[in-house]
Amino acid sequence: MLTLPPTKSSRETVLAAMRAARDRDAKWQEGKTFSLVYYAGDEILQLLKDAYALFFSENGLNPMAFPSLNKFETEVVAMTAALLGGDEETVGNMTSGGTESILMAVKAAREWARVNLPHITAPEILLPASAHPAFDKAAHYFSLQAVHVPITADFRADIAAMRAAITPNTILLVGSAPTYPHGIVDPIAELATLARERAILFHVDACVGGFMLPFVRKLGYPVPDFDFRVPGVTSISVDLHKYAYAAKGASVILYRNRALRRHQFFVHTDWAGGIYASPTMTGTRPGGAIAAAWAILNFLGEEGYLALNDTVMKTVTKLRAGINAIEGLRVLGDPAMSILAIGSDALNIYEVADEMTARGWLIDRQQFPPSLHLTVTHAHAASADQFLADLADAAARARRFSFAKFANTLQVGAARAAARVLPPRVMSALTARVSALTGAGVPKRSAAMYGMMASLPNRGDVNELVLDVLDRLTRPED
Ligand SMILES: Cc1ncc(COP(=O)(O)O)c(C=O)c1O
Incomplete structure (x- = not known):
């Protein structure tokens, strides 16, 4: 059984052991890792580290104690909402990542349905087969039924199949912009219409695409509508620690209005420790992740993101052509941005x-x-x-x-x-x-x-x- 070392070690010994432990780790700096790390060069990396270190000890749990973090979060959420077609009504919070943002959207949908569709006792959420497993996790945690719907041969959510799978118990539809497995943007407008017809909620998972698709479109590549500009979209998740190139532990969950977000919150007023209020899943929230997200958004601005994404999309164009030219290999479907599947x-x-x-x-x-x-x-x-x-x-x-x-x-x-x-x-x-x-x-x-x-x-x-x-x-x- 491993126990605490009986004695102290020197700082050098500890750090040396940690450096050695990295031996078998993915070497993401060399551009040979195609998941997990979003690296945009050492200048950005250093900025993130500096910003993170500045707020290393601060805790986003209590915004009254750290108005700085509250300002950063508010501004990050506002900038993200503006990017995704939000308006004065749009609200949101920062979370630790895509999974937490999705958990929150599903939890809010459950609470919303309890109030607005009280006759439903066994609520279902409808997922195209390509939706991220975070939705299954959410269904598992919050005792909802996840219903999986097959996708089309071109890897998109199948509208007819989704329509057929809706039951009187369905409270939430899900679409992705784009999907993680194949990088395809689901037919968001059609899904939104379905949701509106039934007066139920519709979440767009833009975790991987939310900070990229708007810039890809501005650069002239075709991008279908996928955000709050589409009536019927009620919530959107977008990760900053992906294509916003923020430090890990940063995502945003957005809602079309305050009333909807209210269902996300948790309050416990009768605790001996005082009145406890928490907007998201976690209690303590690392100030560093919030601060680093604010730093990168302000450092890059629209100009910086356009320049980064111009390079990414040129690389994608080269890769797609190159992969399709290799005998026996092809890119699956027609990916909208920079997520590719090779089949x-x-x-x-x-x-x-x-x-x-x-x-x-x-x-x-x-x-x-x-x-x-x-x-x-x-x-x-x-x-x-x-x-x-x-x-x-x-x-x-x-x-x-x-x-x-x-x-x-x-x-x-x-x-x-x-x-x-x-x-x-x-x-x-x-x-x-x-x-x-x-x-x-x-x-x-x-x-x-x-x-x-x-x-x-x-x-x-x-x-x-x-x-x-x-x-x-x-x-x-x-
Ligand atoms: C579309 C999509 N949704 C959700 C997630 C989950 O995000 P996280 O790993 O930050 O929890 C991912 C992660 O890749 C994703 O691509």
Whole structure:
């Protein structure tokens, strides 16, 4: 059992141990990581660190104690609302991230329905299959029924299917701008019409796109309407720690009006510790994240975001053309901005991914259909040519695998990637479980989550496996 060290250590020893622990971490500075980190250069990074450090100790829990943080939050929310077609009525709060913003929108919808649709005892929220799992998490936490609706062949929310899935218990529809898996903007106007016809709520998840699509449109790329300009959109989530390039722990949840947001708040007036009021999920809120968000919005301004996104979109254009030119690979659907999914009808795409991993690229594997996920950011402008060269090479190698080997390589290929991201002790436990489940003998390095998910027939097994991984991840190394 790991215990606290009995004695103090020097500052140097502690920091050196932490630097060493980074060894196996994703090397995002090199533009070879296609998720998790949004990096727009060292000048911006330093500004974020400085702003964060200035408010490192302050706590956003009590706005009366820190009017500075209250000002920052108010202004960040106002600027975000203005960007997304809001007006004088639009209100919102900062949260710790997309998941918290979505939790809040769903919780507000539940409370709204309790007041406005009191006859509903088993409320449902309607999700296109591509919606982020944060909505399922919200349904799970708040005891709502999440109803999943298949999407179209071009990866958009299917309006006819959504219409058919609405029941008298439906309280909320969801659309994404864009979706995380394929980068597609759902038909927001049509979904909003559906919601208005039924007088129910409609949330647009613009977590990944809210701070990019408005600039992409200004730069001249086609972007369908997706924000408060569309009547019927009642709430929008937009993350600042994604394409606003803020420090992590920063998102905004917006509502069309105050009355709706009221359902988000929590108040407990009878506590011995005094009257407790909290607008969002968390109690203590790190002042640094709020301050850094304010800093980056003011530092870049519209001019800065346009310039950054011009570079990103030029990189995307290059990548899309380059990927589609590689035999056997194609970009799925018609992505609106900088989230791309690479699929293949001919190759084992997980084998391609494995080859890319071997070349130092960190790329997520997706399922239904198997594909690779790219979140293209400013950091990829410098690495795009190398990426395309490596991808062509990886595809050429994958082509050598015969179709008969597909199922096996799907596992082993993805397994090599998993070996790089999961600690060895978790990997070996996983290997044993997969082998028992598949009855296929222990694969050399076991299968990665997505590879396994694709190969295991029983979804319940997958669920148990993933729970095991979560369980083991926080056990200290022996
Ligand atoms: C569309 C979308 N919604 C929600 C989220 C969840 O955001 P977070 O990871 O900040 O909680 C993401 C994250 O990638 C996303 O892309």
